[in-house]
Amino acid sequence: MQDFGGAFVEAFSRVLxxxxxxxxxxxxxxxxxxxxxxxxxLIGLPLGxxxxxARFPGRGVVLVLxxxxxxxxxxxxxxxxYLLLSNAGPMGVLQLLYTPAAMIVAQCVLVTPIVVALSxxxxxxxxxxxDEQLRSMGLSRLQAVPTLLWEARFGLLTVxxxxxxxxxxxxxxxxxxxxxxxxxxxxxTTTIALETSKGNLGLxxxxxxxxxxxxxxxxxxVMVLRGADRTAHA
Amino acid sequence: MAIAGFLRDAEASSSRxxxxxxxxxxxxxxxIAGKRLIDGLSLSLRARSRCVVMGPNGSGKSLTLRILQxxxxxxxxxITWSDGAPGHAERRARRSAIVMQRPVLLRRSVAAxxxxxxxVYGERRSERRGRVEALLAMAELEHLAARPARVLSGGxxxxxxxxxxxxxxxxxxxxxxxxxxxxxxxxxxxxxLIDRAHRQGVGIALVTHDIGQARRTADEVVFLSHGRVAEAxxxxxxxxxxxxxxxxxxxxxxLFY
Numbered sequence: 001m002q003d004f005g006g007a008f009v010e011a012f013s014r015v016l017x018x019x020x021x022x023x024x025x026x027x028x029x030x031x032x033x034x035x036x037x038x039x040x041x042l043i044g045l046p047l048g049x050x051x052x053x054a055r056f057p058g059r060g061v062v063l064v065l066x067x068x069x070x071x072x073x074x075x076x077x078x079x080x081x082y083l084l085l086s087n088a089g090p091m092g093v094l095q096l097l098y099t100p101a102a103m104i105v106a107q108c109v110l111v112t113p114i115v116v117a118l119s120x121x122x123x124x125x126x127x128x129x130x131d132e133q134l135r136s137m138g139l140s141r142l143q144a145v146p147t148l149l150w151e152a153r154f155g156l157l158t159v160x161x162x163x164x165x166x167x168x169x170x171x172x173x174x175x176x177x178x179x180x181x182x183x184x185x186x187x188x189t190t191t192i193a194l195e196t197s198k199g200n201l202g203l204x205x206x207x208x209x210x211x212x213x214x215x216x217x218x219x220x221x222v223m224v225l226r227g228a229d230r231t232a233h234a
Numbered sequence: 235m236a237i238a239g240f241l242r243d244a245e246a247s248s249s250r251x252x253x254x255x256x257x258x259x260x261x262x263x264x265x266i267a268g269k270r271l272i273d274g275l276s277l278s279l280r281a282r283s284r285c286v287v288m289g290p291n292g293s294g295k296s297l298t299l300r301i302l303q304x305x306x307x308x309x310x311x312x313i314t315w316s317d318g319a320p321g322h323a324e325r326r327a328r329r330s331a332i333v334m335q336r337p338v339l340l341r342r343s344v345a346a347x348x349x350x351x352x353x354v355y356g357e358r359r360s361e362r363r364g365r366v367e368a369l370l371a372m373a374e375l376e377h378l379a380a381r382p383a384r385v386l387s388g389g390x391x392x393x394x395x396x397x398x399x400x401x402x403x404x405x406x407x408x409x410x411x412x413x414x415x416x417x418x419x420x421x422x423x424x425x426x427l428i429d430r431a432h433r434q435g436v437g438i439a440l441v442t443h444d445i446g447q448a449r450r451t452a453d454e455v456v457f458l459s460h461g462r463v464a465e466a467x468x469x470x471x472x473x474x475x476x477x478x479x480x481x482x483x484x485x486x487x488x489l490f491y
Contacts, residue, residue, distance in 0.1 A: 133338040136303050136331070137354045137402070147350065151341050233341040233382045 010202030015209060022206055029187040032100050032174070033167035036107030040163055043108075044115030045156065049149050051116065052123035053141040066120070069113030074106075078176030081106045085177065098179040103187070106173035111163040118162065122155040123148050154229035158222045165218055169211065256280050257302065257329075257406065262311030264297055264461075272297055272308070273461035279406065281316070284428075284438040286448045286469070289458035290484060295441040298458065299408045302439070303332040330406040331399035335414050337391040339383040344375055344394055347383045351401045369397040373427065389420025396427050406437040413447065425450060445485065449473055457481040 014022050051062065083089050085097040085105070096102045126148055134144040149156070171189035178185030180194055188207045195204040257279050264272035272294045279285050287295050300306045302313065315329055340347050348366045357365060370376045373393040378386060383394060392412055399407060409428065413421040421444075428451065432438050442448055448455065452469035457478060465478040476482045483489070 130338060130340075132300075132305055133334070136305055137351060139354060147340070154341075229341075233384050 007201035007205055011205035014206040025186055025188055025191050026210055032103045032187060033107060033164060036104045036167050037111055037164045039108045040111040040115050041160055044112045045119050045149060048116040048119030049123045049145045051120045053127050066113055066117045070117050072110055074110060074170050074172035077109050078106055078173035081177045098181060098185060100185060102177040103174040106177045107167040110170060110173060111167050114163050114166055115159055118159040119156055122152050126152050154225055157225050161218045161222050256316055258314045260312045262308045265309040271461055275462055277456060277463055279439055282435055282437050284432055284451055284453040285456055286452035287441045287456045288448060293458040294461040295458055296410050299410050299441060303330055303408055330408055331402040331404040332408040333396050333399050333412050335411040337395035339391060341384060343380050344383045345379040348398055348401060351398045355402050369401055373397040389416050392424055400431055407431055409440045411441050
């Protein structure tokens, strides 16, 4: 039987002392997830906006697919990226497997559909509001995309934060493509899984607390931004 | 130059004259789901004049403005601008600009709404600030320049959307019941803006149900009924005694079908 009290004490002291191992893991987690979300936004926001305004045959099928991809099981994504990046895979020459880059790719695959699907919804409703006005100014549907992206900025921040939440909390994909190598690819979630199974609860609990604080912080940020939007722009 | 507001110099004025009206709609039909909403409408708008478009609900007034602005494609018929064949979308935007009944403003400041419009209309970055200031002055909104546009009062929002349309330097300003939801004072300010644009050479096509406004504003009146022109006459003659039964009934407040 573990000494839970002792584990909590160790967890707090590691967090408060900014323990070097812990900081390294937290920094790597943030680096990987922020990069993944950044790339996912570069791809997903314009794509979501284009999907919102474009009309083409098969659009309905694409929308169903994108929505379905939001629920991609992380381990399946991990497996797919593993196959892609392994030595025998089509992108094996890049030698990315078991590096943070591989983890970024995996998280990006998980987050992009979320960004595309949610931004599509937000921009589509904005587009209904602005379509006639922007067309009357001579903008085509696609030319309206930059304007719509900026008009949707508050809503899109929540989309980005939702994507970040998915990325930072995910464990299945990064453990497969990253390998959970100490000092190289060990992030918060994979460390918690490993250390818990080793019975090393102090570090696991400390990281768990940081993850929780991040989750609460992200949600609080969403609420504040939504409130600011409502008061500023009616 | 400051008084001219959106008219920066004589050169702009003469280039406007080069693409001035009239616009002529001939036998225009607009159908949707088999229903003829515009049914063989022919109409000429003269350069620099003020045309008030009246008619009961459903007579096709708003559709006519939207077709003129290029927002709707007619099912058949022709629309000829005096500068020749229909140009591409950008040119069309400069020939006319439209103000809707409900202002659709961006979630940005008052000044940023105008800057956006000017950028869309291809105004050079270095010129935008000066033009924004002139347009704000014209709308009497200088003191609200930094405020989010969507929290302004209804009258302020509509003044902003009128000068935003004027930012296009249009030859023709189309207004679709711009004062329908405004109080008398806000209405007067919008009418003053329209008047000022007209004095600077902009043609006006105004849809309104407000007969007093029509009397104040119109050089000529086009009365629509069932998607056709029931009557088109100089304002003075029209209000002295409309020739069509539909218009006479409308002015008397009688039902007429």
